[in-house]
Amino acid sequence: MLKSFVFLFLLCPFIASAQDADKETENQLVSMMVVAKATGMCGVLSQLARFQKTTKMEGGDEFIMRFLNTEAARLGHTVQSYVGQCPGIIEKYKGYMELIGFKE
DSSP states (O other), X not given: OHHHHHHHXXXXXXXXXXXXXXXXXXXXXXXXXXXXXXXXXXXXXXXXXXXXXXXOOTTXXXXXXXXXXXXXXXXXXXXXXXXXXXXXXXXXXXXXXXXXXXOO
């Protein structure tokens, strides 16, 4: 009985440690997913601007600005802070890609 108690007593910290490691891994994966999604958003914004610059579509500038204003407000940002996140997000994305073994 004493051996069982000692075994359980020693095993509990390992179980708790494994659960903490699982939670940390889960948080890291969620962070990677959020960064990947935000990187896609930055790419779309860049493509919109590049498309408008190239085609000079009538009303395109106004549409892009309305879109940016709406999205920024929805997310609690100014247009400047919304778009300003992109360089940092892209750097995090590159770091995550290197972490999982992909290099440019």
